[in-house]
Amino acid sequence: xxxxxxxxxxxxxxxxxxxxxxxxxxxxxxxxxxxxxxxxxxxxxxxxxxxxxxxxxxxxxxxxxxxxxxxxxxxxxxxxxxxxxxxxxxxxxxxxxxxxxxxxxxxxxxxxxxx
Numbered sequence: 001x002x003x004x005x006x007x008x009x010x011x012x013x014x015x016x017x018x019x020x021x022x023x024x025x026x027x028x029x030x031x032x033x034x035x036x037x038x039x040x041x042x043x044x045x046x047x048x049x050x051x052x053x054x055x056x057x058x059x060x061x062x063x064x065x066x067x068x069x070x071x072x073x074x075x076x077x078x079x080x081x082x083x084x085x086x087x088x089x090x091x092x093x094x095x096x097x098x099x100x101x102x103x104x105x106x107x108x109x110x111x112x113x114x115x
Contacts, residue, residue: 002014004017007025008020008023009022013027016089031088040104044111045110047103048104050064050065050103050106051060051101052109054096055096055097055100056087058078058096059074061107062099062106064103066108067106074099093098
């Protein structure tokens with residue numbers, strides 16, 4: 001017998017059930033649950049890859065993680081800061097490092113479903 005778990009109470013129910021016999025919650029079909037799970041697994045990104053890409057080009061790791069606005073903001077801010085600042089050589093390593101660290105953490109949070 002195939003089983004699935006209730007989305008509300010977490011108890012084991014028959015895979016063909018449309019309503020949980022324990023709490024009465026409506027249950028999605030097993031095929032729908034499998035499609036959702038497969039989609040979630042395909043969306044997982046490597047935090048280390050995001051950090052490496054942001055280290056290569058500021059903001060690129062954010063684009064890889066799906067944070068387009070954040071990645072573009074990092075890139076534009078960095079380019080403008082370098083173009084108009086006389087102290088850009090002092091801060092260049094900090095921007096690159098901050099971008100890589102932020103891309104790592106953003107990707108990790110997205111993988112965990114926190115964002």
